[in-house]
Amino acid sequence: MHILLKREGVKINWKKLYRLYREERLTVRKRGGRKRALGTRAPIALRTGYTCMVVSDNRTELTSNAILKWQQDHVIEWHYIAPGKPMQNGFVESLNGRLRDECLSDHLFTSYRHAREIIEDWTSAP
Secondary structure (H helix, E strand, O other), X not given: OHHHHHHOOOOOOHHHHHHHHHHXXXXXXXXXXXXXXXXXXXXXXXXXEOOOEEEEOOOHHHOOHHHHXXXXXXXXXXXXXXXXXXXXXXXHHXXXXXXXXXXXXXXXXXXXXXXXXXXXXXXXXX
16 A cells, blocks of 8 residues: 555655554555565576576467467477466566556556556556
């Protein structure tokens, strides 16, 4: 809530906000700590070259011929997580949770263009 209020321009001490939150018995929970991925992963960045391995689920957009060709052309290992086990790719789940909590649940979109604009603003916010 503190982050959302800060984005709206409301300046309030987080301790005071928490006290008010508790007094009013609001239902918005404080998010838990960051979940760490198991194992090692190579960094993905243009300046350091392509990654050695990509971890993803096996949705249709990630198993298309174009993706498979790109993977072969750049000699990248692709690891698919087990079906029904989204926490095997915790980074994406963390992003999905933050996007849902901080952006999607606060806006009512009227069109795809409106949704794109709001989400682009959210991703570029500090």
